Amino acid sequence: MRRGLKNRHLQMIALGGAIGTGLFYGSTAAISMAGPAVTVSYLLGGIVIFLIMRMLGEMAVEEPVSGSFAYYASKYWGSFPGFLAGWNYWFNYVIVSMAELSVVGVYINYWFPAFPEWLSALICLVVITGLNLVTVRLYGELEFWMALIKIAAIVGMIVLGGYLLMTVPAGGASGVENLWAHGGFFPHGADGMWLSLAVVMFSFGGIELIGITAGEAHDPDRTIPAAINQVIWRILIFYVGTMLVLMALWPWNEVGREASPFVQIFSNVGIPAAAHILNFVVLTAAVSVYNSAIYSNSRMLYGLAKDGDAPAFLTTLSGHGVPVYGILVSSGITLIVVAANYFFPGEVFMYFLAVATAAAVIDWVMIAVTHLKFRQYIEREGKTTKFRAIGxxxxxxxxxxxxxxxxxxxxxxxxxxxxxxxxxxxxxxxxVAYRVRGAK
Incomplete structure (x- = not known):
């Protein structure tokens, strides 16, 4: 493996992994449950994920290895937790890949209604897989630019939305009163806000990818802490700020699931050009997260194989230091989404989102518990760490x-x-697989 990822790559990988379909498309379901109070859900979820990222970051700075998440669980908790952590993270990102690809067709259909959704997913899968097979530097560059597009679009949307809100004529559909005029800020009470967390947390899946990149990060002592500390407040601004602007621009209870709420709302307020631009952005977002998923899946399989928890052929690297078989195996399994979209077009996203969220919760639980074990070890040894977690x-x-x-x-x-x-x-x-393989 080669340390070809710079600080700017890590920053954008973290942002790119967390700003995708969960925000641009899945937020529709969260809005329907909580109304404007979904902003509170994003704030609470973001704080918790930041704390978990600091836990992972403390371990990653001390031992910057590829597939770090499973490595730490194995070293500080036990053989089976390491086996579980690695395979569950891989499973999680396979499902995330399917969730992202399942809505690519929705975005393409905005421009080409007759184009088959399954074919959109297949084309995206083949192209991104091919690019990941080249070099890690190409992956980093590709993700840097796709994440930059998303970030620029979100900033532009917030600025444009703010301008529209300040210039809208009295009595128009847009206005900050939309945040409380349709049943109040908590239209379904605190319970609706808590329910929306089940959907909101899917949006934060991917930030932990910073820990997985540790094995290929240049100067990890500096780049990993910078990536974690800087990325979280940006994401909170993007998520909370975006939701506030969107729900002020248009009544929250009139947002449907035919397309991204971003595209729908700007189309409704009479700016079709902005709607087309945002549709391109949300398409880029889905491709970006799939790109990150292919990267993380292959590196996790590589780490598992090196530890003896996966077939040895998955440690094979190409001449450019890329785990080629890990990429091909992960992409091959992701082809399931093509068949799902063929037989059930437009119906599979929420199922993938649910399974991916449950798998992500297992990942985050294991990070928190592994970190407890890690700190117990550090204290027994009388050591200090360079990037301490909070509280x-x-x-x-x-x-x-x-x-x-x-x-x-x-x-x-x-x-x-x-x-x-x-x-x-x-x-x-x-x-069962662990027992069959034989405990180490």
């Missing part, structure tokens, strides 16, 4: 309680209950 161990337990509440909320949402059934089956399958 350990109390905030570790607060984060764990918050994540347990997210699972409870998922169980209350009809479209997400499937994940509550699937995840125990998946965890049992991992345990």
């Amino acid at each position: 350990c161990p109390i905030l570790n337990w607060v984060c764990l309680l918050f994540l347990a509440a997210v699972i409870v909320m998922m169980a209350r949402i009809e479209g997400m209950r499937l994940a509550i059934v699937i995840m125990p089956v998946w965890l049992a399958a991992i345990y």
Whole structure:
């Protein structure tokens, strides 16, 4: 593996991994549950994820290795937790890949209504897989520019939205009063806000990719802390600021699921050019997150194989230091989404979102617990770390309680209950595989 990722790459990889379909498309479901109070959901979720990222960051700075998440679980917690962490993270990003690809066709259909959704997913999969097979530097550059497009668009949207709100004539559909005029800021009460967290947390999946990049990060002692500290406040501004502007521009209860709410709202307020630009942006966002998913999946398989938890052929690197078989295996399994979109066009996104969220919660739980074990080890050895997490161990337990509440909320949402059934089956399958492989 080669340290070809610079600080600007890590910054954009973190932003790119977390700004995607969850915000641009999945936020519709969260808005329907919480109304304007969804901004509170994003704020709470963002704070918790920042704390978890500081936990991962403390470990990653001390030991910047590829596939770091599973490595730390194995070293500081035990053989099975490491096995579970690695395979669950891989599973999570396979499902995230499917979720992102499942809506590519929705965006393409905005321009070409007759174009098959399954074909859009297939074309995206083939192109991005091919680019990832070249070099890690090309991946970093590709993700840098795609993330930059998303960020520029969000900033531009907030600025344009703010301008429209200041210049809208009295009595128009747009206005800050939309934040409370349609049932209040909490139209479904605090319960609706808590329920929306089950959808909102999907949006934050991907930030932990900073830890996975540690093995290929240039000067990890400096770049990893900078990436974690700088990226979280930007994401909170983007998420909370974006939601406030969108729901002020148009009544929250009139946003449907036919397209991205970003595209719908700017089309409704009479700016078709902005709607087309934003549709291009949300398409880029989905491709960007899929690009990050392919990267993280292949590196996690590489780390698992090096640790003896996956077939040895997955450690094979190309001449450019790319884990080629890890990329091909992950992409091959992701082809399932093409078949799903062929047989059930427009119906599979929420199911993928639910399963991906449940898998992400398992990842975050394991980071928090592994960090507790890591700090116990550090204290026993009388060592100090370079990038300490905040409020350990109390905030570790607060984060764990918050994540347990997210699972409870998922169980209350009809479209997400499937994940509550699937995840125990998946965890049992991992345990059986671990026993068959033989405990180390």
